[in-house]
Amino acid sequence: MSRPAVKPAHPHSRHGHPGSKPQVKELVPTLKRLAGYLARRKGLLFLVVLMVAASSALGLLGPYLVGIAIDDFIITKDEKGLVLLLALLGVVYIFYSLATFLQSYWMVGVAQKTVFEMRTELFTHLQQLPLSFFDKRQHGELMSRVTNDIENISSTLNSSVIQVASSVLTLTGAVIVMLYLSPMLTAITLLIVPLLYIGMKWITSRTRRFFKEQQRHLGELNGFIEEAVSSKHIVKMFSQEEKIALAFNERNAKLKETGFWAQTYSGFIPKLMNMLNNISFALIAGAGGLLALHGYVTVGVIVVFAEYSRQFTRPLNDLANQFNTLLSALAGAERVFDILDTEKEEEQADEFPLHHVRGDIEFRKVSFSYEKGNETIKEVSFKADKGDMVALVGPTGSGKSTIINLLARFYDPDNGAIFIDGYNTSTIPRQELRKHMGFVLQDSFLFEGTIKENIRYGRLDATDEEVVKAAKSANAHSFIMKLPDGYETKLQSEGSGISQGQRQLLAIARALLADPAILILDEATSSIDTITEMHIQEALNRLMEGRTTVVIAHRLNTIRRADQILVLNQGRIVERGNHEELIETEGHYASLATASQL
Template sequence: MLKKQKESKTDKKSNTARGIVPTVRRIWAYLADQRSLLILVLLMVVASSALALLGPFLIGWGIDEYFAAESTDGFIWLLVGLGVVYGLHSLTLWLQSYWMIGIAQKTVYTMRKQLFAHFHRLSIDFFNKRQHGELMSRVTNDIENVSATLNSSVIQIFSSVLTLVGTLAVMVWLSPLLALVTMIIVPLMFMGMKWITSRTGRLYKEQQRRLGEMNGYIEETISGQKIIKSFSQEPKVIEEFRIKNKKLKESGYWAQTFTGFIPKLMNMLNNLSFTIVTAVGGYFALQGYVSIGTIVIFTEYSRQFTRPLNDLSNQFNTLLSAVAGADRVFDIIDTEEEAVDEKEAAPLRYINGKVEFKDVSFSYERRRYRS
């Protein structure tokens, strides 16, 4: 019959929140080794954000310049300019994604190598208290979560922040009144996001822990099939797996459910913002406060303003999942290594066929010696 493993103090410690900021700083330390590529990625993010703002501005300017004025002089050049802007925007998006994938893969390669090497420097007692499959889950699933986040979320977060700030600045420059109208929904967004993310962080950590437990149990049962069959323990093993699988299902269900609220909330507020900007902008246009082209720019910018908030909310949940995985990885890396020989230890010069232990004691845990 299989031996059940008790959850160690270290495992319990990893289940508590290490904190987002300290964990992100440790991940950033890995990224800092690739500064040159990171700088190129950030330059592409700045360029793509600027080009994304330039496109709608040119469209609104073109409406005022050509359609409202009923003039076609230079209209072809406007179309060419728009084509160049959106073409360069696509190119910058591709380059930043291409370079970031390389950065992410090198980062998780280093983390995985460091974690695997650290395993071989830990004591036998460490492995005696943990399921092997649960440890394997940290090398595979948890690091893969970090990889997925670095591949997309890092770029998306920087891009969303720049787009948000740039859009707001241009809107205030064009029409402070319409900019203020667009900002009405921001408090609603933050209130909704705060309520959702306050629950998803804990749920993602629980999901990762349950996944590690189930992987450990699967590894344990598959490697011990001969023992299970010898003692006819199949029904018991199946029932224990059913319980673990159910707990994983429940934690995953609630984590994904709360995460699923975010796109729905943002879509509703996005449509609300578009409706308000269109209605108020139409009134301002009739009163002669703004031009038709400005209204077109604002309707597009209102979507660009809420889209980064939506992206940030989605990426924040992905970041929470990566932090939960990184916490479990760093929990192993931070585990104290097995003690090596003391510097004062006397060297073994020769063996004469006789070994005598005198005043020797040993233990896997401190203060619990056996002699």
């Protein structure tokens, strides 16, 4: 006597497909790319598949042996044979449990190594994307892709991959054994498949859309939270707590709505499985009883079919319980691959490194726009020789920061060209170009870590003595030594725990340590008290010695000694000259100086 098996699961080939063709086209490439990552673990995957096959076969063997026990030993009252068969049944289930454990253990290893690679690849890719990519996206939403979306993929690989493979093997084996035992009862059992197909198609056409929206709304909510937390001082200054709470509730409500419908529709699947399982069991019991009365099947066969009918939808039930994770992971994978498919800040084949930089700068009729049709700077031209100080002044939005961004190749000009030492910057690798530049910005960013580590960020191979020397030159050494742990004092996120002026002094020390040929200053002394400004200005004077310096000026005393002052307005240079020359012309610069806007 023979019997079918234990875990029939038919991972319906369309179970993850959305209802419309465009969505199917998105799903198939996503699955293929995930499979490509898994293929890198071929050895472990082979062992997993081997254990899945073994557990499926042993699971199918169990009910088959139960049928033999009924027909050959219980009905015939063969006690000895029954005991031996029960012992065999025990061995089968012991090895079944071992195979199940090993497949899960090895699959966890595959999953963790896979998501480790994906997370590393995603984070590395983010570092290579142009600034324009980050300008258009919330930081919290990007963080959600690196964390939440990757974690969803991890959960799915840990469970669903094994479940799908086990379901296919179990269902195939079950059908083969059932056909061998009774084609008629098999046909009756398979009557539920069309109902299953219709139900799954109706549910999945809706569920995947909601899960994709849920991931999108989750990313938006994370982005909003990140922005709200980072701007908490501004919120409190303007007493906008109620407004920001309302904005949060609005986004949270959208996430709740899509999450509700995603979970509701996916919750229909296990209920559908249970209903079809009960229908199948009733059909087998009724039809099997009639066939047994006429001698077409034995009692053991009916018991086996009853067991198979109950287990026919069990793997699908398991899939249904994980369906939320499966669809959520596919939506997350699409979001991850969307970033990975974004073009990197590639270097051109004809680019070459600059090993020694004097610091000569030239802009030739440079025009640039962040958005097409809205030029930020227009035909800007100027020269600065080694050691010169060039100051950029003008109202907000005149293009000062844009000139800095173009000089550092954070963006490339739409028209015109920029030259360093006579070489077009478009032919110089970006990282190589920036190695010869030092930046001291108005809001200097400090990393979580020690003061020594933050200064050494300017040149990672610097010795402790060089770090201290840079700090002394930046007038930072005295305040550092007054801290509890000196240079080993740990700073919190963004340098909280020390004053704005002290942060600026550390930023100057970092730039001094880098020893750049070109120095870019986004006025480091704004919003600083007079005494601290004197220390910072003294440090800046040391920093600027022998270096070509481009300054975005906010204060008049910073630019009085500039070799060249460029006055910008609406993206064009409207005046140029030194301080005395521009004052004498009584033009735009003189008006700004008189009105104390510099």
